[in-house]
Amino acid sequence: MSDPQGPVWDAIGGVSRFAALATMAELGCADHLAEEPLNVEELARRCGAHAPSLGRVLRQLASMGMVRTVGPGVYELTEAGATLRTDAPASLRPAVRMIAETGFWYGMGTVPRTVREGRSAFVERFGPLYGYLKENPGAGRLFDDYMVARATPFAEAVAGRYDFSGVRTLVDVAGGRGHVLAAVLKRHSNVRGVLFDQEEVVPGARTLMAEAGLEDRCGFVGGDFFVSVPAGADAYMLGSVIHNWSDEDAVRILCNVRDAMAEDGRVLLVEFVVPDDDGRHISKDVDIRMLALFGEGMERSTSEYGELLGKAGLRLSRQIGLTGGSSIIEALPV
Numbered sequence: 001m002s003d004p005q006g007p008v009w010d011a012i013g014g015v016s017r018f019a020a021l022a023t024m025a026e027l028g029c030a031d032h033l034a035e036e037p038l039n040v041e042e043l044a045r046r047c048g049a050h051a052p053s054l055g056r057v058l059r060q061l062a063s064m065g066m067v068r069t070v071g072p073g074v075y076e077l078t079e080a081g082a083t084l085r086t087d088a089p090a091s092l093r094p095a096v097r098m099i100a101e102t103g104f105w106y107g108m109g110t111v112p113r114t115v116r117e118g119r120s121a122f123v124e125r126f127g128p129l130y131g132y133l134k135e136n137p138g139a140g141r142l143f144d145d146y147m148v149a150r151a152t153p154f155a156e157a158v159a160g161r162y163d164f165s166g167v168r169t170l171v172d173v174a175g176g177r178g179h180v181l182a183a184v185l186k187r188h189s190n191v192r193g194v195l196f197d198q199e200e201v202v203p204g205a206r207t208l209m210a211e212a213g214l215e216d217r218c219g220f221v222g223g224d225f226f227v228s229v230p231a232g233a234d235a236y237m238l239g240s241v242i243h244n245w246s247d248e249d250a251v252r253i254l255c256n257v258r259d260a261m262a263e264d265g266r267v268l269l270v271e272f273v274v275p276d277d278d279g280r281h282i283s284k285d286v287d288i289r290m291l292a293l294f295g296e297g298m299e300r301s302t303s304e305y306g307e308l309l310g311k312a313g314l315r316l317s318r319q320i321g322l323t324g325g326s327s328i329i330e331a332l333p334v
C-alpha cells in the first residue's frame with residue numbers, strides 16, 4: 001500500500017536536494033570535478049569551501065546522481081552533474097544559480113503570503129522583476145544566461161517544426177539573447193531577423209548573433225514593448241514573454257504587436273500551455289514561479305490564450321506542440 005505521506009515528504013526533501021544542487025552550482029564543483037575525480041578535501045580547497053560541510057553536500061549529490069563515489073571520500077562527476085559545468089552546451093549552472101538567487105529564493109519562500117494577499121511579496125520588497133535585474137547586473141546576466149539554457153531545447157524545435165518558408169522578416173519581441181531567433185535564421189535563409197529587447201539586453205544578443213555568424217541578417221532594436229515594437233514585419237515571435245504579465249498588460253503588448261505588423265502578418269507565441277488535467281506538467285512549476293515573481297504573470301491554457309489574443313484583434317489559428325511541454329501558438333489578424 002502506498003504511503004499517503006510519501007508525496008509530502010518527497011516535496012519537503014526536494015528543498016534539501018535543491019539546496020545541495022545550488023551549492024554545487026555556486027561553488028563551481030562541476031568545473032573542478034570535470035578535470036578528474038577528487039577527494040572532498042581537495043575539492044573543498046579548489047572551491048574555497050569548508051571540507052566537512054562540502055562532504056555532506058557531496059553525499060546528498062551522490063544520492064541524486066550528480067556525482068558518484070569512486071573511493072573513500074572520492075567523487076567523480078556524472079553525465080547529469082556535467083550539465084552544470086560552466087562550459088557545458090546550454091549549461092544549467094546559471095539556471096540553478098538564478099533559482100537560488102537571494103531575491104528569487106525570497107519570492108519562492110513568500111508564496112503563501114503572495115497567495116493570501118493577492119500581490120507578489122517579491123515585487124513588494126524588490127520592485128518589478130525586470131527592474132530588479134537592471135539594478136543587480138550580476139543577477140541580470142545570470143537571468144539572460146538562464147533564459148538561453150532554458151530555451152535551447154525548444155529553439156531547434158521552433159526552427160524545425162514551424163513553416164517559415166513564407167516569412168521575410170521575423171521580429172523576436174523581447175527575444176533576450178536571441179538564441180531562438182538564431183536557430184530560425186540558421187535554418188531558414190529566406191528570413192531576416194530583428195531582435196527587440198530592453199536596451200541593456202541588446203549587447204548580449206549582438207554578441208550571440210556575431211558568434212553564430214548571423215549578424216548581417218539581423219537588426220537590433222532596444223526599447224519598451226509597452227510603448228511600441230518595430231513596425232512593418234510579417235512575423236512577430238514572443239517566446240516566454242506573455243506569461244510574465246497580467247491579462248491587461250499582455251493585451252497591451254499584443255495590441256502594440258498588432259498595430260506594428262503587416263496586414264498579412266502573423267504572431268507566434270512560444271509558451272508552456274497548461275493542460276486541462278491534474279497531471280504533473282512543467283507549466284505548473286513555471287506558473288508558481290510566475291506567481292512568486294510577478295504576481296499576475298501566469299501560464300495559461302489554450303482557451304485562455306485564445307481569449308487574450310481576441311482582445312488584441314488577433315485570432316488563434318494553430319497550436320503546434322513542441323517537445324518539453326511548450327507550444328507554438330500561431331495567431332492571425334482578425
Ligand SMILES: C[S@@+](CC[C@H](N)C(=O)[O-])C[C@H]1O[C@@H](n2cnc3c(N)ncnc32)[C@H](O)[C@@H]1O
Pocket residue numbers: 130147148151173174175176177180196197198201223224225226238239240241244
Ligand atoms: C522570460 S524572458 C524571455 C526571453 C526570450 N524570448 C526567450 O525565449 O528566452 C523575457 C524578456 O522580456 C524582456 N522584457 C521585459 N520587459 C520588457 C519591456 N518593457 N520591453 C521589452 N522587453 C522587455 C526581458 O528583457 C527578457 O529578455
